[in-house]
Amino acid sequence: MDIPYKSWYAAIPQRHSQRTYNGKRLSNESLDHLENLCEKFRPFAGVRAVIIRETPQGVYKGIVGSYGEIKNAPHLAAFIGDMSVPVVQEAAGYLGQGVILEATSMGLQTCWIGGFFRPETLEHTLGLGEKERILSITPIGYGVSKKSTRDKVMSFAIRSHRRKPLEKMVTNSSKELTPWSRTALEAARLAPSAANRQPWRFTVKTDSIIVSTGKVRGVSRISRRLDCESERTLDQDIRQLKSIGREIISWAEREGTAISKFTSPNVPIYLISEGPNHIAAQIGMMKFNEYSVLKGIAAIREEFKHHYNISVTDSDSAVLITGSPSDSSDDVYMSVLADSLKMRAYHLHVDQKLRLRLPLVQAIPNTIALQMAAYHTVLRYNPDKESFKLPHAEAFKIY
Numbered sequence: 001m002d003i004p005y006k007s008w009y010a011a012i013p014q015r016h017s018q019r020t021y022n023g024k025r026l027s028n029e030s031l032d033h034l035e036n037l038c039e040k041f042r043p044f045a046g047v048r049a050v051i052i053r054e055t056p057q058g059v060y061k062g063i064v065g066s067y068g069e070i071k072n073a074p075h076l077a078a079f080i081g082d083m084s085v086p087v088v089q090e091a092a093g094y095l096g097q098g099v100i101l102e103a104t105s106m107g108l109q110t111c112w113i114g115g116f117f118r119p120e121t122l123e124h125t126l127g128l129g130e131k132e133r134i135l136s137i138t139p140i141g142y143g144v145s146k147k148s149t150r151d152k153v154m155s156f157a158i159r160s161h162r163r164k165p166l167e168k169m170v171t172n173s174s175k176e177l178t179p180w181s182r183t184a185l186e187a188a189r190l191a192p193s194a195a196n197r198q199p200w201r202f203t204v205k206t207d208s209i210i211v212s213t214g215k216v217r218g219v220s221r222i223s224r225r226l227d228c229e230s231e232r233t234l235d236q237d238i239r240q241l242k243s244i245g246r247e248i249i250s251w252a253e254r255e256g257t258a259i260s261k262f263t264s265p266n267v268p269i270y271l272i273s274e275g276p277n278h279i280a281a282q283i284g285m286m287k288f289n290e291y292s293v294l295k296g297i298a299a300i301r302e303e304f305k306h307h308y309n310i311s312v313t314d315s316d317s318a319v320l321i322t323g324s325p326s327d328s329s330d331d332v333y334m335s336v337l338a339d340s341l342k343m344r345a346y347h348l349h350v351d352q353k354l355r356l357r358l359p360l361v362q363a364i365p366n367t368i369a370l371q372m373a374a375y376h377t378v379l380r381y382n383p384d385k386e387s388f389k390l391p392h393a394e395a396f397k398i399y
């Protein structure tokens with residue numbers, strides 16, 4: 001579809017979030033027009049928008065006077081994403097804003113609703129694919145002509161009309177803006193964001209602008225990647241984690257056995273990690289020490305770079321525990337461990353086939369793999385110690 005740049009650009013300053021509507025329905029032609037747009041406007045694979053002609057009872061969760069309370073909106077649009085697509089949040093944000101700008105240019109009002117709605121009230125109508133989720137919705141209709149006190153209070157509370165100055169959003173603000181980049185940035189600055197947190201940061205290049213998310217606080221349940229990271233990803237990952245228990249155990253068993261081949265009695269094993277994976281390293285360390293075949297030491301990745309303080313000797317073992325997918329800095333780290341420090345080095349990172357995206361969640365399979373590693377190390381040197389049981393589900397409740 002050719003994007004109607006002119007009318008969408010003109011709609012940008014016209015658009016604002018409307019939470020109280022007058023209940024008047026759109027004409028069938030207008031609804032058909034929006035439906036037609038949703039069918040044609042497919043800027044990215046894995047996301048789609050659907051118009052719901054009748055607002056279902058109870059779809060909006062906002063309690064009276066709260067963020068997300070929507071009144072009397074006759075219709076809505078749902079923005080749906082396939083969660084196996086890595087950039088699904090960004091793609092849904094782009095798609096949704098296109099639909100919203102089209103509605104604005106038709107004289108209609110809207111309001112992105114990212115967290116405060118009940119997807120279950122829509123799912124049966126939408127026929128979602130296995131990996132699809134409703135990422136956000138927007139009411140569509142005509143706003144009450146005079147802004148209600150409630151809307152005024154909400155707008156005031158979240159200072160919805162305010163935007164940060166461009167200098168605060170442009171990371172290389174010393175660079176002089178060209179007319180095109182200023183025009184683009186001024187338009188981007190007016191974009192909506194959950195609780196108006198304006199998470200975007202722009203890096204201006206000669207003929208492009210890179211958009212990224214800054215570290216901002218806001219409504220914890222609404223993804224920052226929708227309006228330009230991802231609490232929803234956490235929900236997804238936890239659901240995935242629960243559904244693939246057996247696969248995780250088989251993967252951890254394989255990894256643990258492989259790591260145990262890098263161990264020798266009384267030669268320390270360094271478990272090097274950062275971020276959430278440090279929990280995995282700490283629990284791995286605890287297990288190696290509990291079995292006391294060899295000493296387990298949990299080291300922070302950055303700290304281990306000063307290994308001369310730690311007195312590493314050749315052929316000590318090291319396990320680098322990272323998030324997945326791993327990157328080139330992990331490869332460099334591994335080659336330093338193996339080639340420069342002459343350690344027996346193993347890189348532990350979750351198999352991407354397990355489809356867990358956040359390091360916070362990946363730390364759990366990594367923890368199990370390290371427990372398996374400690375157990376199989378015991379068995380290699382003390383085959384009679386099979387009574388040192390494999391980790392089991394009950395034991396994991398404490399984590």
Ligand SMILES: Cc1cc2nc3c(=O)[nH]c(=O)nc-3n(C[C@H](O)[C@H](O)[C@H](O)COP(=O)(O)O)c2cc1C
Nearest residue numbers: 016017068112113114115116160192193194195196
């Ligand atoms: C991804 C996203 C999620 C949002 N979720 C909600 C929501 O759940 N409830 C709500 O009342 N407003 C929500 N908003 C609307 C913002 O509060 C609003 O866009 C912001 O305050 C700026 O105001 P404006 O849209 O009038 O420019 C959301 C906006 C975005 C972009």
